[in-house]
Amino acid sequence: MVKIIKIAVDLQGADRAPTELADGAFAALRDNKDLFLYLCGDRALLEEYMKNKGYSSERAEFVDAPETITNNEDPAEAFRIKKNSSLVKGMELCKSDPEIEGFVSCGPTGAIFVSAMMQLGRMANVSPMLLVELKKTDGSPICIVDCGANVDCRAEKLVDFARMGIAYMKAVGISDPSVGLLSNGAEDRKGSAVVKKANELLRESGLRFLGNVEGNGILSGNADVIVCDGFSGNILLKTIEGSAKAVIAELREMSAASNTDNDEIIRKLYSKYDHNTQGGAVLLGTKLPIIKGHGAATAETVYNIIKAAYRLAENDLADKIKNEFAPRTAALV
């Protein structure tokens, strides 16, 4: 008997229409025969769209939630008021059904965060944070933790982020992930007060800590997990994307000026550094992994982030996180 992987999908709160995003969900269902999706949104609208498109799946169920939480609302306020939103109803379902192994949304990060904290609750004593996976120059994966959830934070939290990052990298197939601490210099004595303290704590942690890493040592460096607070991580992530796109724009211009056909190269580079074609950010630290797609998500994004959630469920990410935080006393005796 094949195990079925159940994932809940919030189709609202992004820039594009829920029906457009639904295309990505149905594509994921077609490609993965052991996938079951709960699709949260305006049921009447979605059912009609599904009928018109000729989609059918025994492995999809609609969760009727006509309200939408947008990026223009105060997250806590929206959470309090909009109990019929796709986000809140989706999370409610996740809370009540322990078989659901992931939640996927392209809605506003703040509201997802509030909803996950309030409805699912945090795992152990960690502070939930956002992880983003990127590809290095050589094609191997790295992750950045935290990418924006914890803007001001204590050094101790950075060690928790490292542990969650390690669990994630194990779930994507890296056997003994190494950790680098984002700083303004490679030497241990470099960094803000918080970073210097985090360096000490990571040195004592027993984790495979390689030391500080700088902004120019991420995409071509050795660390699998890049640890930072949410402020620096957000700047790091957006700067990588922005700089790559700047170079690609210049390449496009120079190619046109010199009549060189670089269309295929440009397409490949762009897709590598474009948010929409990547796997999205992963909110870790609440009781369920949550995959957050970009607000400008397309059907392709939704397809990709459902696949990402599926892969993480398949590799028992939640268990791997628990293991990283399990007391190590037995091993020390």
Add this chain to the structure above:
Amino acid sequence: MVKIIKIAVDLQGADRAPTELADGAFAALRDNKDLFLYLCGDRALLEEYMKNKGYSSERAEFVDAPETITNNEDPAEAFRIKKNSSLVKGMELCKSDPEIEGFVSCGPTGAIFVSAMMQLGRMANVSPMLLVELKKTDGSPICIVDCGANVDCRAEKLVDFARMGIAYMKAVGISDPSVGLLSNGAEDRKGSAVVKKANELLRESGLRFLGNVEGNGILSGNADVIVCDGFSGNILLKTIEGSAKAVIAELREMSAASNTDNDEIIRKLYSKYDHNTQGGAVLLGTKLPIIKGHGAATAETVYNIIKAAYRLAENDLADKIKNEFAPRTAALV
């Protein structure tokens, strides 16, 4: 009568030999007939090299300073002990000769910083900081302030950085420079506690403040001056360079794989994003602008940073900074 621009050059403390770096200084002298250089280093060595190379200039004077401060020393300790270093003797000369309008070095940033603070002293009440000028996608200049000098700092300092950045941009020809505050979101409410406070202060400052800018809005955005603390600024700067080089490396590989001749395009892109061919970092806030080249500097770097110091002196950067900090009461009456 042509005004002579006098600049002091520290030839030691970088990775390469002082004689190699001296090539850049003599090239700058050849190209600028109103430039006078004080060359600080081992006089006997430099004079012999100059003789062997057939260099001659009435507009160069050697400052004998056989000692070198390296990146492996504690900056404050090195400053205290090595009074015969090219750095300390060069700064001493700058302090004693008010005609010198700039100091140039590729030595260790920390030691330059200590030496400038102790010997030249700070201008007004500002905290000295590092400015780096970059080119946007459209070729226009922007600057990042601070790029690494003030790792933990109060919001008030960020406003000072903005003023110094504005003075610098005026000196390089931007008439009414605008300011952006680096943050993890465009909205005023986004940011660390310090950044949120700095946003408020900048809104009240009377400067042309455009609001928060994100990491993906630097090279293609509207702000001329990007304000941040030295920790974030250092990460921003190095991430721009590292990401650009990652994309260029991928471009090189894809070009080889598809037999596309992109050599000229790659050379141009690389030189744009390479530290060595850029103008260096500018230490502002002490009584003299100091241009700091990368430790891996070549003769070309030295040529470029002397030219940068020359240009800033020509455009009265020091006066422009004083003006930005001058009390504005008269205008308010």
